[in-house]
Structures are given as C-alpha cells and as structure tokens.
Amino acid sequence: MTMSGDCPCWKVEEADRDLYELSNTLSLLEYRQDRGDEKAGSEIAELRGEIKGLLGEPSLPASAHACREVAGTHGDRRLERKAELLEREVTFSSIENSPKLLRAKDAVRKKASAVDRGRIMHVLGKDADRTARRRALEELARGSSMAEEACRELVNLCNNLAHGQGYAGYAEAKLAYEGLTVDELRAYFAQWRDRFWPRWERALYETSRAQGDDVRPHDLLFMLRARRGRPLDLLPWGGGIAFLRELLGRLGVALDTLPLTIEVRDIGFSGACYRVRPGEDIRIVLDTGLNGFQEHFYLLHEFGHAVYYCFCPVGSELLLDHHLSREIMADLWPQFLKEPRVLAECMGLAPEQARAVADAQRAHEALGALLLIRDAVFTLEVLQRPEVPFGDLWRGISNDWLGIDDTSGAFPLSDFLHPLDVKSYVFAQVLSEQAFASLASGDTPVWEHPNVFEEMIERYYRPGSTIDWRHKFGL
Numbered sequence: 001m002t003m004s005g006d007c008p009c010w011k012v013e014e015a016d017r018d019l020y021e022l023s024n025t026l027s028l029l030e031y032r033q034d035r036g037d038e039k040a041g042s043e044i045a046e047l048r049g050e051i052k053g054l055l056g057e058p059s060l061p062a063s064a065h066a067c068r069e070v071a072g073t074h075g076d077r078r079l080e081r082k083a084e085l086l087e088r089e090v091t092f093s094s095i096e097n098s099p100k101l102l103r104a105k106d107a108v109r110k111k112a113s114a115v116d117r118g119r120i121m122h123v124l125g126k127d128a129d130r131t132a133r134r135r136a137l138e139e140l141a142r143g144s145s146m147a148e149e150a151c152r153e154l155v156n157l158c159n160n161l162a163h164g165q166g167y168a169g170y171a172e173a174k175l176a177y178e179g180l181t182v183d184e185l186r187a188y189f190a191q192w193r194d195r196f197w198p199r200w201e202r203a204l205y206e207t208s209r210a211q212g213d214d215v216r217p218h219d220l221l222f223m224l225r226a227r228r229g230r231p232l233d234l235l236p237w238g239g240g241i242a243f244l245r246e247l248l249g250r251l252g253v254a255l256d257t258l259p260l261t262i263e264v265r266d267i268g269f270s271g272a273c274y275r276v277r278p279g280e281d282i283r284i285v286l287d288t289g290l291n292g293f294q295e296h297f298y299l300l301h302e303f304g305h306a307v308y309y310c311f312c313p314v315g316s317e318l319l320l321d322h323h324l325s326r327e328i329m330a331d332l333w334p335q336f337l338k339e340p341r342v343l344a345e346c347m348g349l350a351p352e353q354a355r356a357v358a359d360a361q362r363a364h365e366a367l368g369a370l371l372l373i374r375d376a377v378f379t380l381e382v383l384q385r386p387e388v389p390f391g392d393l394w395r396g397i398s399n400d401w402l403g404i405d406d407t408s409g410a411f412p413l414s415d416f417l418h419p420l421d422v423k424s425y426v427f428a429q430v431l432s433e434q435a436f437a438s439l440a441s442g443d444t445p446v447w448e449h450p451n452v453f454e455e456m457i458e459r460y461y462r463p464g465s466t467i468d469w470r471h472k473f474g475l
Contacts, residue, residue: 007067007070008062008063008064008066008067008070009067009070009071009079009083011059011060011063011067012063012064012067012079012082012083012086013079013082015054015055015057015060015086016082016086016316016317016318016319017315017316018054019051019054019055019089019317019318020315020316020317022047022050022051022054023051023275023317024275024276024277024278025047026044026047026048026051027274027275027276028274028276029043029044029047030044030272030274031272031274031276031283031285034267034272034285035265035267035285048097051093051097052093052097055089055090055093055094055097056090056093056094056097060086060090061087061090061091064083064084064086064087064090065083065087067079067080067082067083068080068083068084068087071083077466078319078466081318081319081465081466082316082318082319085318085319085465086318088176088177089318091165091173091177092173092174092177094161094164094165095158095161095162095164095165095170095173098157098161100157100161101154101157101158101161104150104153104154104157105154105416105417107150107153107154108147108150108151108154108413108416108417109417111143111146111147111150111413112143112147112413112414112417114143114146115139115140115143115413117140117143120136120137120139120140121221123136124136124137124140124218124220124221124222125221125222125224125225126222126225127222128222130211130216130218130219133218133219133222134216134218136218137217137218137408137410138408138410140408140410141408141409141410143413144390144409144410144411144412144413145391145409147413148389148390151382151390151413151416152386152390154416155170155382155383155386155416155419156386158170158383158419159383159386169383169384170383170419171380171383171384171419171420174419174420175420177322178322178323178324179468179469179470182380182384185376185380185423186377186380188427189373189376189377189401189423189426192369192373192426192430193370193373193401196366196367196369196370197370199363199366199367200366200367200370200402200403201403203223203227203363203367204223204403207219207223207226207227215404216404217398217404217406217407217408217410218408220371220402220404223367224364224367224368224371227360227363227364227367228293228360228361228363228364231353231356231357231359231360232292232293232357232360232361232364233291233292233293234292234349234353234356234357235292235293235295235296235347235357236292236347237291237292237295238292238295239292239295239296239347240286240295240296240299240300241262241299243296243346243347244299244300244303246346246347247336247342247346247447248453250345250346250447251447251452251453252450252451252453253453258282258306258307258310259279259280259281259282259310260282260283260284260306260307260310261282261283261284262284262285262286262299263283263284263285263286264285264286264287264288265285265286265287265288266287266288266289267285267286267287268287269287270286270287270290270294270298271284271285271286271287271290271298271299271301271302272284272285272302273302273303273305273306273309273330275305275309278309278310278312278314278320279309279310279311279312279314282306282309282310284299284302284303284305284306286298286299286302296337297334297337300333300334300336300337301330301331301333301334302330303333304329304330304331304332304333304334305326305329305330307333307456307457307461308321308326308329308330308460308461310461311457311461311462312461312462312464313462313463313464313466316464318465319464319465319466320464320465321464321465321469322465322469323421323424324424324427324428324469325465325469325472325473327424327425327427327428328427328428328431328432328435328469328473329432329460329461330428330432331428331429331432332432332435332436332456332460334432335432335433335436335446336446336447337357337358337361338358338361338362339358339445339446339447340354340355340357340358341354341445341447342447343357343358365429369426369429369430370401370402371402372422372423372425372426373401373423373426374397374398374401374402375412375415375422376415376420376422376423376426377397377401378393378394378397378411378415379415379416379419379420379422379423380420381393381397383419383420390409390411391407391408391409391411393411394406394408394409394410394411395407395409431473431474431475434473434474435460435473435474438474439452439455439456439459459472460472
C-alpha cells in the first residue's frame, strides 16, 4: 500500500516512529536516573510532556480511524492493527497523562513517602515476634488512613477523566485498553482463587497449629515467608548470572551474543530492564541487596523483559506489547526455577534439594498470588465504589478472598499510583506457567527441546502486538 503525505496512514506511521524514538530516549533517561543521575528527572518530565503532546495532537484520532478503514480495505493487516492500537493509545493517554491526574498521583506519592514501608514490610515478613508484627501493621494502617482522602481524590479524578472518554469509569477504560472487561477480570480471579485455595487453607491450618492461635492479618507475610522455608535459601548468593549463562548454554544460546548488558548496583529496588535501543542495546540492572533466591528470580524475570526487546518488532512503538503482555513473557523465564532437573544440572543441587526448591517456589507463588488478587480486587472496588470507607472495603475483600477478618485498614498505597497494574502480575504468573508448559514437545521437557529458545521467540516475542495477547497466551 503506497502512501503520500496527505494519506491518514502517513500520519499514523509518523506518529509511530516518533513515539518509538521518544520512548527509547525515555528508557535511557530512566536508566540514568536509577543509577543516580539527578539531572535525569527534569529531562524525563520534559520528555513525557512531548509524548503527551504527540498523542494529544487534535487531528490524530481522526487520522487513526481513517487509516484503519483504508488499511482494512487494502488488506494491510499490519497497518490496520497499528491504527487500531494508536486509537486505543490516544484515548487512554488523554486519561493517564492528564496533568491533574499526575498532580494527584504526586500527592499520594508524598503521603506514601511518609511511611517507612521497607522497614515495616521487613518486620511483617521476617520478625518472629507477633507483637512486633502487629505494631508494624498498625503503623502501616495509620499511613494508609492519613493518605485515604488523597487516594479518594485521585480515584474520583480517574473516573471523571474516564467519563469524559465515554467509559463508565477508570476500571472499564484501563481494562478496555488492555483488551479485558471488569466482568472477565472478576471471573478469572475467582477461577484462580479456587485453584490456589487448597494450598492457602493448608498454610492457614498449619500456621495456626504452629502458633497456637488463629492466623491474623499481621501473620500473613510471615506465613508466606515461612512457607517458602529453607529450600529457597539453597540458591547461592552471587550465582545468578552464572546460572543464567549455564541455562542458556543448554538451550543452545551464548549469553554474550545477545545485545544486552547486566549490572549489579545499589539501586534500592529489585531490578529493572531498559530498552535503550531494541535489538541493539538492552540493559539490566539488579540490586546488590538481593538474597540468593531473589537474585535468581529477578534476574530471570528481567532477562525475560530483555530477551523480548532483543527480538521484538524494531522501529514501531505501536507493535510493542503493552505492560500486561510483557509481564507474562518476562515470567516465562523464572519458570525454569520450578524444574528440579534444571536446578540440579545448572546449579549443582542434589536431586532432593532441587525438588525441595521447586516445591517451595510453587507453594510461595500460590500463596503470593492470592495476596495479589486481594490487592487487585481492592483497587477495583475502590474505583467502582470510592464513596465507601476504604477500611470497610479492605475488610470485606479480605474476608471474601482470603478468609481473613482484616480490620486493620492497612491497604497498599502503591496500587493507587498505577491503578490495576497489580493484576498484571497475577496474569503473568498463571499464563506464563501455562505458556511454559505448552513449549514441551510430547515427553520431551522444555529444557531438553532442541529449538525451545527459537520457539519462544517466534511464538511470543517476534510478533509483538500484531497478535493479540489473549490469543498469544490462549486466554
């Protein structure tokens, strides 16, 4: 299909190229900022303004709509898909990049920063003293209560902006952008809750017996860490990169041939991947403070992001998968940590140790998924019923989804900064496990499949969003 400057598809292609270059630059600036460059922050804000301006160009929606019709008439499915995705991007960007919304998020962020969440979560997860854990949860609840009004203002603004685009509310707008509905989200969560529930009930029962008392809200994270137990401590500190190199070698790939670098630095969070130039320059940074299991898990997760950017559609921002789909692909790689033979052969663990690590990882994931589902449903309920006191919503949802009477009101503030993103990690865990299993060939396990790396690339990474993520992962 030939195009000239007055063709609506020309404008779509131009916007796509510009978005791609701006997003690459943004990733580089975020890399600099996370490595301590104090000047990067102002440049990031300026660049985000450019992206907002590009997507807010008044004639762009009409051009995208017209291009979709023209491309469809000419049978150009790739261009038609770009136009369709640009329409979604323009609509959701008008909500997500609203200056008022960004200011409201800053207000919540400021309230959240007043709480030493890192210290509190450390106590909740690792302190054997139940009284200390109860006090830590009470401290977290006070911070949540102080931020509730700012969170409510943020939610009301999200919904009002969504109304302006013809949606019933922000939840409907956000999920439509990702190809989901509210009813579908609730149905998937209910289905997965039932799947994980036997492990959860068993964990509650065993924890209650061990401590001689019912499991309380301040016991949940400690229960989760305890159920993970000692097996995951077998993963060696500082051994993540060596394990990844060995794993890739067994899959027929040399790590050094991929256009990516891996750094270990003190960054204050688990890790990140930066798509500075897809196909040419991808960077992974891991935090120095990770224990052995965390190092292996987060390295594999970030490598999953990195290998996507090594082989994704280059030159097009619109054909890159959105956040939800990318998280599923990233979680394909930690699946190897649940394969005993991989752990034994690539890490040198004894067979019984390898089985214990794999079992512990599966149990840890199941319990963690239920906590994430509770958090995501809470965010959804707040978006749909912001007038209800948040503590009441938190208590009702905790009872319904965890069987725990949580009267603390210690709801997470981070979910309000990226509303409904937490649900992506539940989808990632469930769908990556299914996708990983589908890569096996008959009785041949995934890691022994001679072409599994190429299969992953061709099936999941290289198509980008030319294939809808739900079709890609069989949802």
